[in-house]
Amino acid sequence: MNFLQLITVAAGLSGVLLLLWAAFSGPSPDKESTRRLKSVRLRHSADGKDRLEAQMRRAVAARKPKGHHIAGSGSRTEALALRLDRSGKKWTIKQYLYGSVGLGGAIALLLFLKTGALFLALAFGAFVGAGLPHMVLNFFVKKRTNAFTIKFADAIDLLVRGLRSGLPVSETLTIVSQEVPGPVGEEFKLVTDRMKVGKTMEDALQETADRLGISEFNFFCITLAIQRETGGNLAETLANLSDVLRKRAQMKLKIRAMSSESKASAYIVGSLPFIVTIMIYWVNPKYIGEFMVDERLMVAGMGGAIWMGIGAFIMAKMVSFEI
Incomplete structure (x- = not known):
């Protein structure tokens, strides 16, 4: 082994050790102590803005307790079931797997009969059987997510009008589930159904937010949690959120064009x-x-x-x- 090879091996081992150290070293003690000091300062500050920031941090942290289980993080089967649910289709896991195996087997058989190359046929069949259904499912998930995002700002505006007319939040959620078409109405219908069987509004919204995985709906849940903790005019807060979501959609369209x-x-x-x-x-x-x-x-x-x-x-x- 010459000198250049020794340098290459040493550099590779050093890189591996550096990655292992970065993975298992954990958080920095200095940063953790700074974060704790900042939280204590905000909690006992005489400034109203600092106290409001501390309340907002507690409200956001209270939304997901330590035992909170993220939807789809348990196993690959659970993650696949969650993606199938997000697509809005009535497909089951068995149907998805049978379709993938059948498609891959058909492609492999046709290619083997055409070329006689068994290895190539099996590899191409496995690639198509695993990749094509995944791409189709992603297409439907993205399509339903975009449809939800487009109508969600209108749903928030309907909530604002209901609150300003004197209706409670639960009644306005029911109105949204009945008046707004598409995925927004379906998801709010599930929220109101969970509330009817005894769940709180925060828990029902949190389950929907975990299942959807849409940032706009997470903003909505965080806004309601902060309003419950700090108080204030909920209609005005939701109106500001609706304006932010519309500007966010405009920015997405501008970036897509650019x-x-x-x-x-x-x-x-x-x-x-x-x-x-x-x-x-x-x-x-x-x-x-x-x-x-x-x-x-x-x-x-x-x-x-x-x-x-x-x-x-x-x-x-x-x-x-x-x-």
């Missing part, structure tokens, strides 16, 4: 290898056909597909923005 050119470039660059492969196979099938019989070319093709997937993932992250 990043559309980069997304189009990423789509073109990512699809070019597949388009070229199909065109070459159409002109000269024997040239591309070697990838389906030669195991070395299969491995090389799979390696290229993996690197292409990594590149597509990086490009997708570069053009995605969080607000």
